[in-house]
Amino acid sequence: MTVTDLNVDDMMTPYPNKVLKNRKKHIVAKTDGAASCPQIEANTRTVPGIISQRGCCYAGCKGVVVGPIKDMITITHGPIGCGYYSWGTRRNKARADDRTPPEHIFSAMCFSTDMQESDIVFGGEKKLAKMIDEVVEIFHPRAINICSTCPIGLIGDDLGAVSKAAEEKHGIPIIHYNCEGYKGVSQSAGHHIANNQIMEKMVGTGTDGPAGDRVINILGEYNIGGDGWEIERILEDIGYTVNSILTGDSAYANIKNLHSANLNLVQCHRSINYIAEMMETKYGIPWLKVNFIGVEATIATLRDVAQCFGDEDLIAQTEVVIERELAAITPELERYRSICKGKTAFTFVGGSRSHHYQYLLKDLGMEVVVAGYEFAHRDDYEGRDVIPTIKSDADSKNIPELHLEADPDMYEEPNLHLNMSKEKYDELVEAGHFATYDGMYPDMVDGGVMIDDPNHYETEELIEIFHPDLIFSGIRDKYISHKMGVPSKQLHSYDYSGPYAGFRGSIIFAKDVANALSTPAWQMITPPWDKTETEGGD
Amino acid sequence: MLDCTPKGPVDTHKTGTINPIKTCQPLGAMYAALGIHGCLPHSHGSQGCCAYHRMALTRHFRDPAMASSSSFTEGASVFGGAGNLKTSIKNVFAIYNPDIIAVHTTCLSETIGDDLPTIIKQSEIPEGKYVIHANTPSYHGSHITGFSNMCKGIVSYLAESDGNPKKEQLNIFPGFVNPGDMREVQRIVTEMGIPSIMYPDTTDVMDSPLLKTYEMYPSGGAKIEDIRDSGNSKLTLALGAWSSAEAAAILQDKCGVPGVPLKLPIGVKATDALIMAVKDGFGVDVPASLEIERGQVIDTMIDTHFHYQGKTVAVFGDPDLVIALTEFLITLGMIPKYVITGTNGKNFEKIINEMLEEAGIEGSKVKAEGDLFDLHEWIKEESVDLLMGNSHGKYIARAEDIPLVRVGFPISDRAVHPLMPVTGYRGCLRLIEMISNTLLDRRDRDAADEDYELVL
Ligand code: SF4
Ligand code: SF4
Numbered sequence: 001m002t003v004t005d006l007n008v009d010d011m012m013t014p015y016p017n018k019v020l021k022n023r024k025k026h027i028v029a030k031t032d033g034a035a036s037c038p039q040i041e042a043n044t045r046t047v048p049g050i051i052s053q054r055g056c057c058y059a060g061c062k063g064v065v066v067g068p069i070k071d072m073i074t075i076t077h078g079p080i081g082c083g084y085y086s087w088g089t090r091r092n093k094a095r096a097d098d099r100t101p102p103e104h105i106f107s108a109m110c111f112s113t114d115m116q117e118s119d120i121v122f123g124g125e126k127k128l129a130k131m132i133d134e135v136v137e138i139f140h141p142r143a144i145n146i147c148s149t150c151p152i153g154l155i156g157d158d159l160g161a162v163s164k165a166a167e168e169k170h171g172i173p174i175i176h177y178n179c180e181g182y183k184g185v186s187q188s189a190g191h192h193i194a195n196n197q198i199m200e201k202m203v204g205t206g207t208d209g210p211a212g213d214r215v216i217n218i219l220g221e222y223n224i225g226g227d228g229w230e231i232e233r234i235l236e237d238i239g240y241t242v243n244s245i246l247t248g249d250s251a252y253a254n255i256k257n258l259h260s261a262n263l264n265l266v267q268c269h270r271s272i273n274y275i276a277e278m279m280e281t282k283y284g285i286p287w288l289k290v291n292f293i294g295v296e297a298t299i300a301t302l303r304d305v306a307q308c309f310g311d312e313d314l315i316a317q318t319e320v321v322i323e324r325e326l327a328a329i330t331p332e333l334e335r336y337r338s339i340c341k342g343k344t345a346f347t348f349v350g351g352s353r354s355h356h357y358q359y360l361l362k363d364l365g366m367e368v369v370v371a372g373y374e375f376a377h378r379d380d381y382e383g384r385d386v387i388p389t390i391k392s393d394a395d396s397k398n399i400p401e402l403h404l405e406a407d408p409d410m411y412e413e414p415n416l417h418l419n420m421s422k423e424k425y426d427e428l429v430e431a432g433h434f435a436t437y438d439g440m441y442p443d444m445v446d447g448g449v450m451i452d453d454p455n456h457y458e459t460e461e462l463i464e465i466f467h468p469d470l471i472f473s474g475i476r477d478k479y480i481s482h483k484m485g486v487p488s489k490q491l492h493s494y495d496y497s498g499p500y501a502g503f504r505g506s507i508i509f510a511k512d513v514a515n516a517l518s519t520p521a522w523q524m525i526t527p528p529w530d531k532t533e534t535e536g537g538d
Numbered sequence: 539m540l541d542c543t544p545k546g547p548v549d550t551h552k553t554g555t556i557n558p559i560k561t562c563q564p565l566g567a568m569y570a571a572l573g574i575h576g577c578l579p580h581s582h583g584s585q586g587c588c589a590y591h592r593m594a595l596t597r598h599f600r601d602p603a604m605a606s607s608s609s610f611t612e613g614a615s616v617f618g619g620a621g622n623l624k625t626s627i628k629n630v631f632a633i634y635n636p637d638i639i640a641v642h643t644t645c646l647s648e649t650i651g652d653d654l655p656t657i658i659k660q661s662e663i664p665e666g667k668y669v670i671h672a673n674t675p676s677y678h679g680s681h682i683t684g685f686s687n688m689c690k691g692i693v694s695y696l697a698e699s700d701g702n703p704k705k706e707q708l709n710i711f712p713g714f715v716n717p718g719d720m721r722e723v724q725r726i727v728t729e730m731g732i733p734s735i736m737y738p739d740t741t742d743v744m745d746s747p748l749l750k751t752y753e754m755y756p757s758g759g760a761k762i763e764d765i766r767d768s769g770n771s772k773l774t775l776a777l778g779a780w781s782s783a784e785a786a787a788i789l790q791d792k793c794g795v796p797g798v799p800l801k802l803p804i805g806v807k808a809t810d811a812l813i814m815a816v817k818d819g820f821g822v823d824v825p826a827s828l829e830i831e832r833g834q835v836i837d838t839m840i841d842t843h844f845h846y847q848g849k850t851v852a853v854f855g856d857p858d859l860v861i862a863l864t865e866f867l868i869t870l871g872m873i874p875k876y877v878i879t880g881t882n883g884k885n886f887e888k889i890i891n892e893m894l895e896e897a898g899i900e901g902s903k904v905k906a907e908g909d910l911f912d913l914h915e916w917i918k919e920e921s922v923d924l925l926m927g928n929s930h931g932k933y934i935a936r937a938e939d940i941p942l943v944r945v946g947f948p949i950s951d952r953a954v955h956p957l958m959p960v961t962g963y964r965g966c967l968r969l970i971e972m973i974s975n976t977l978l979d980r981r982d983r984d985a986a987d988e989d990y991e992l993v994l
Binding site: 014015016019045046047048049050051052053054055056057058059075078079080081082083084085086087088089102103104105106108109110111112113114115116117119120127130131134135137138139149150151153154155180181182183184185186187394395398456457460474475476477478479480481482483484485525526 | 542543544548550551554563565580590591600601605612614623627630633649678680748749750753880911930
């Protein structure tokens with residue numbers, strides 16, 4: 001089945017007219033020969049009553065971006081639930097290192113002001129201030145995050161004032177995020193709010209970053225299942241110094257030195273592009289969109305990064321590492337490839353993985369026929385070129401924009417950050433090297449479908465239409481596809497496996513996918529007494 | 539792991555919660571609503587809550603937990619969510635076609651003060667379909683409170699009495715337990731020959747089979763007509779005071795069905811109490827089959843007592859579960875050293891302390907509205923032989939090197955448990971097996987070569 005046979009109107013028959021009109025704009029098919037991506041509607045409100053897979057602003061801010069910072073205590077200011085659900089559920093692995101001793105790792109803990117009725121009536125500022133006092137006394141953290149939840153915005157607690165007073169009292173940074181769940185239309189608003197505060201309150205405040213001329217930050221990498229560590233291993237083998245991963249296995253102690261890097265790599269475009277851009281404006285540090293998911297993608301990325309510095313030794317060492325790593329994984333990868341080859345898949349995840357994993361699946365000979373993002377913006381589908389044409393609406397206007405300028409003391413021209421002549425740098429810019437991202441569209445197969453904010457009904461329909469062999473999604477639709485006889489793997493949590501990034505990760509992924517496709521139970525669904533003679537098997 | 543927690547006793551932690559043993563009301567309401575056949579739970583608030591609650595339920599049950607949301611954005615938060623709810627009701631019936639929508643609030647719609655009964659009255663509800671609701675403000679109680687509130691909602695909207703006389707049938711409010719537990723309680727009552735109506739009933743909903751056709755509304759769940767008919771039953775058994783007592787009280791007021799409050803039937807005594815209540819309520823004899831089952835448990839307790847007797851144990855989780863479990867542990871001869879729940883209710887401490895006192899156990903610590911940080915600090919002062927509670931206990935288990943038996947909600951790192959009972963006599967056997975084997979595994983692991991033995 002290809003998209004030419006897909007009739008969106010037919011697929012959506014039960015939809016009331018208004019819903020149909022709305023949802024149609026969120027679906028774009030890639031057809032033969034279309035030169036550029038047709039416009040897709042994204043980052044707009046979910047239709048009430050629709051079973052969407054989206055989360056909220058708080059989930060994006062605390063759950064994704066700031067929660068993983070291992071040496072900060074993150075207090076959820078609100079009733080108990082929000083803090084509880086974002087506790088230990090995203091698998092951001094973290095460990096002690098020479099900067100952060102074990103006693104300073106708080107990321108396995110859950111802190112909540114656990115607001116009660118009277119706090120809602122009389123305000124929660126006092127309770128929050130008191131909890132800050134207590135956790136400082138008990139844990140002595142280096143810095144604290146305060147994330148607010150839905151009711152806090154409504155009752156009007158002034159987090160800024162509480163944080164400021166506590167900061168003065170305790171002499172440590174206390175950073176607050178007005179990330180009430182109802183802001184924006186999805187997690188995306190929370191990513192943005194977190195980016196702003198990290199940029200304003202943390203980055204640039206440190207003076208003890210690593211020295212060197214190949215210092216790199218990896219932005220938008222959350223170290224799910226240890227992905228960040230595999231990426232770091234490869235980069236350090238080649239000769240880079242990884243300053244900080246944002247925010248997987250990251251520490252406040254490192255984030256404050258983010259500005260001491262020569263280059264920023266952006267893995268998840270959706271959740272972190274703001275910081276990359278702001279750092280370029282403020283410090284002149286160039287950024288590069290990368291992808292460490294997939295063997296070919298990792299190789300291409302490593303070559304791109306080496307080009308940024310243009311140093312011959314580095315380029316040569318890059319090839320040495322690539323060759324060595326490839327030799328180590330190829331035989332095993334081939335074995336799994338023989339199981340996976342020719343199979344089709346859906347990828348339904350947050351804001352970047354649905355794109356990244358297409359590369360790894362391609363390595364395995366698989367094709368992604370439907371790909372959806374829960375909370376992307378148009379640029380994640382259509383490429384960054386469309387950013388100037390995106391109109392802001394009432395929901396996006398509620399998210400503050402930081403307008404930064406070049407820092408008079410710390411700004412340096414991008415080419416100087418890279419130890420490169422202006423001409424050479426301009427050449428690379430001209431070639432589309434830095435600060436670009438073409439979005440998911442170019443990598444979709446012909447006849448493939450991109451769907452924004454995919455919901456339960458559409459997922460079920462699309463499975464029936466396309467009969468994919470495998471679905472990559474989150475936990476909420478995982479078991480639905482199982483009931484339909486389609487295996488699934490979680491791409492948020494990797495079904496508790498990983499790492500999936502880089503060279504070694506690709507093998508683990510390939511094994512997991514091959515196992516999901518071939519586990520014997522799929523052949524046993526029909527009981528023998530229901531089998532017809534011709535059927536023989538399932 | 540947890541190296542950041544302080545060594546000595548801490549009396550500075552008084553405000554807020556660190557490492558909770560509870561979560562918010564809507565999760566419980568959603569779980570209860572899933573126990574009605576053909577029901578789509580609906581979360582009235584921003585979509586993040588709904589996503590979180592579905593995620594938490596799905597992780598525990600490894601089965602889909604379907605629910606829709608009013609998807610508030612800033613506008614609805616300021617001007618009220620009536621429009622969102624009405625649109626939702628219309629869309630949900632059109633697209634997902636449930637028999638009934640069970641709406642619960644979140645702390646957002648509660649804080650705004652949306653008046654659900656009025657909004658529901660103004661909504662378009664197709665002929666023969668229902669919309670019910672429960673208020674579940676997250677800044678009060680816990681997921682158990684939310685479960686109880688939705689049970690109350692179900693009774694108030696749906697149960698009806700046709701007048702007297704009452705039918706020879708039994709209502710069971712099962713409490714916040716797994717489908718495996720509900721199925722076990724139903725089996726016992728059926729064994730006694732009494733027709734029963736259980737609600738909520740998540741059997742075949744949250745442990746539904748894989749038959750290759752996905753059903754948005756699986757075959758299980760309490761049917762609306764049965765819930766309606768529960769107003770005509772002779773008796774209601776409310777299992778678990780926190781989760782079921784209030785719904786039973788409402789049913790008694792509304793339809794005149796007497797409600798008997800019981801513990802969750804975990805352990806021999808509590809299972810005996812369930813059977814006695816049915817026996818007394820309907821004047822039936824206890825069948826030999828149940829007597830045999832009971833005898834098997836007693837036999838096992840005697841055969842295995844030296845595996846666990848005298849061992850100290852820390853129990854944490856939801857109040858109904860913890861109360862029944864503590865009673866069972868005492869009958870096993872174990873020493874519940876620390877007993878803690880996150881949910882409020884002063885009765886909890888009183889009930890547990892009385893049980894301990896009666897058993898002559900001294901020096902235990904008991905706390906309602908506590909958290910795992912409290913428990914961990916107690917354990918650091920004086921350790922225990924065994925931890926019993928949900929998956930969140932695994933961090934303490936590792937930090938303090940104590941074996942953990944997983945029981946309660948959520949269990950997010952083990953499989954199969956939702957289908958297996960801890961209730962009834964079979965549940966007793968399962969608990970004894972888990973406790974014994976965990977302690978014996980530990981003994982094997984720690985044994986010196988010369989002490990490593992084949993027979994234990
Ligand atoms: S906002 Fe309230 S209802 Fe929603 S998850 Fe948080 S505590 Fe629960
Ligand atoms: S890949 Fe998706 S889920 Fe992950 S951080 Fe990016 S936007 Fe969020």
